[in-house]
Amino acid sequence: MYEFARVAKEYGLPIRLHPAWVVDQYDENEYNLRTKQVLHAFHELELAHSKGNNILPSGRALDHLSKYFPKKELDLTIKCGQEPYSSKLDDVNTISIAPGGDICVCSFVIGNAYQEEIDSILDRYNPYEIPEMKTLLEDGIMGLHRYASGKGLDIDISEFHSVCGACRAIVDKLARI
Numbered sequence: 001m002y003e004f005a006r007v008a009k010e011y012g013l014p015i016r017l018h019p020a021w022v023v024d025q026y027d028e029n030e031y032n033l034r035t036k037q038v039l040h041a042f043h044e045l046e047l048a049h050s051k052g053n054n055i056l057p058s059g060r061a062l063d064h065l066s067k068y069f070p071k072k073e074l075d076l077t078i079k080c081g082q083e084p085y086s087s088k089l090d091d092v093n094t095i096s097i098a099p100g101g102d103i104c105v106c107s108f109v110i111g112n113a114y115q116e117e118i119d120s121i122l123d124r125y126n127p128y129e130i131p132e133m134k135t136l137l138e139d140g141i142m143g144l145h146r147y148a149s150g151k152g153l154d155i156d157i158s159e160f161h162s163v164c165g166a167c168r169a170i171v172d173k174l175a176r177i
């Protein structure tokens with residue numbers, strides 16, 4: 001990575017380091033200590049660092065770092081786009097592309113690049129025409145939970161650490177029906 005960064009800088013590419021922190025960058029835990037050591041190894045290149053990027057309690061982070069994420073009661077009033085590093089479904093600024101070509105807006109698949117041009121998928125994207133998205137936008141996570149229950153899914157959302165975690169789990173299960 002160091003060599004890659006060195007050459008990228010030499011060629012004038014706009015690169016920066018993007019460290020992820022457990023709890024936050026000021027918390028003195030073993031992972032942050034190691035991250036600081038890695039950053040120090042890049043010191044001579046004088047690269048900018050991004051700020052923030054605290055690891056969220058979901059997915060693999062919960063599997064391996066759960067002791068740093070004490071469980072709090074889930075705040076069901078949080079709306080789509082209000083959690084850190086997230087965007088509301090009707091104000092999207094990033095998409096992701098899965099290895100199988102699925103074009104994803106956050107936790108939702110909106111098309112497949114092998115079947116349709118990405119421009120066309122994005123042009124026709126309207127979250128208010130997709131029932132699950134519309135429900136989430138208008139009725140929040142509880143609305144999406146009721147929607148999933150109506151489809152026969154039994155999901156205990158109180159076990160999740162965040163509304164986004166609950167949303168991803170529900171959307172994932174809906175996609176498997």
Ligand code: SF4
Nearest residue numbers: 080081086106164167
């Ligand atoms: S995970 Fe769900 S609730 Fe969170 S930003 Fe994405 S779509 Fe909205």
